[in-house]
Amino acid sequence: MSVLRTAAGRARAPRLAGGRQNLVTVAVVLAVLVLWQVGVTVAGTSVTVLPGPLAIATQADWGTVLQAAGVTVLSTFLGFLVGNLVGLVLAVVITASRLLSDLVFPLAVFVRSIPIVALAPFLILAFGRGPAASTAVAALIVFFPTLINVILGLRSVPAEAIELTRVINASALFQYVHVRIPFALPAFVSALKISAPSAVLGVMTAEWIVGGAGLGRLVVQSWLTLEVPTMWAGVVLSAVVAWLLFSAVSLTERLLLGWAVRT
Incomplete structure (x- = not known):
């Protein structure tokens, strides 16, 4: 019975810690304001x-601010989704084949190393001036942290677990689905936390460079026309969007990966 109480206490600990953290965050924000x-x-x-x-x-x-925020939120969500999905798939591909690793990984590093400003003309030609280009920029910014973290997670599986799959003559697909990917999930969630605010920053940067009707464009236009309260409203709202996306990832982590959360 005492063992069950201990296990239940450990299961509740991340939730209690998460609640206290949210209260502290709200208190800090109010104090800053x-x-x-x-x-x-x-x-x-x-x-x-x-x-x-x-x-x-x-x-x-x-x-105007809320209308622009809707465009930014949509581009951020799509870029976040596409970039992380591409990073996850590429990580699996790279760890599954040495040949594909030698081909794909250097190309991924090269693409991520190109400044967004240099890519602007190509993005405009490919996607036009609008949310599609902003989504592409967010995906480009997001996919690399996910790629690196998931590769690390997939390659950090204990040797004993891999050896066990070989003993039972399991297929490579079974090894990835039941061993490697579950072990890599905490690293994947960590990458999501990193990329959540980066996706918002990428979208706003793209809206400023390649054009669009989102918060990035609004902030620049408001600054040029000296509508400073509107400019700051856009800045504050973009921070709120980034915080909400990060909080959504953290909540998902506590609900689905409570066994991996450390207090």
């Missing part, structure tokens, strides 16, 4: 230089 507002009020900072949270909330063009 209060200090921000007090600071600009005491210093008498102009709204055109650095508006406070109250000025952003009351003076920003939230209709």
Whole structure:
């Protein structure tokens, strides 16, 4: 009975830790907002230089901001999904064949090493000016961390587990589905956490470089027209989108991989 209580306590520990972490996060955000507002009020900072949270909330063009956020969220989600899927598939391919590893991995490193600004003309020709190009940029930024982390996870399987599959004469497909991929899941989730905010940054950068109707474009246009509260509203909302995506990944990790979560 004591063993069962201990196991149940360990199962609840990640959930309790996650709840406390969320409360701490909310408290920190509220403290930052209060200090921000007090600071600009005491210093008498102009709204055109650095508006406070109250000025952003009351003076920003939230209709335009929310409309732009919808475009950014869609591109971010698609880029996040496609980039991670490509990274996962390439990682499996690379670890499954030495020949494919020698061919695919250097090409992946080369593609990821090219600056996004240099790729802008090709992206415009291939996808046009719009959400498709932004999605492609997010996917390019996201896939490499997933590729590296999943390769590490697939190659970190204990030798005893691999030897056991050979003893029972299991196929390579069985070895990947039942041994390698489950062992690589924690590394894959870690890659998702890294790529979540990167996907938002990639989309906003693309919207600024190749054009679009998302938050990246809105932030630049608002800055040029001195609509500073609207600009800051776009910046803050992009941070919220990144935080929500990261939180969704963390929640999925606690629900599906509670056995791998460390408190």
